[in-house]
Amino acid sequence: MATSFTSTATAHGGQESTVLALNNTFYHWGAIVVAPGYADPIQFAAGNPYGTSHISNNGTVPPGDTELAAVAFQASRAVTIAGALKTGLAA
DSSP states (O other): BOOOOOEEESSSSHHEEEEEEHHHHHHHHTTOOEEEESTTTTHHOOOOEEEEEEETTTTTTTOOOOHHHHHHHHHHHHHHHHHHHHHHHHO
């Protein structure tokens, strides 16, 4: 299982393309990539269905409540799907 998060210094700094590039590496490794999609309303606020991202304004702005909630949802989704796959494989 793999899921991606990225941070860039500026808006339009390549957040989506960075996450997609990370995911390509994960596919190469044979991982199952769990993207957040728009499976939770927080992703509409976070704005990236491929993986959570953050704009740090050259490292001066830490992730805020929206980004942290989006990461929490993304992590929970990855753990839930991993658990379902593990259970399915044990059967």
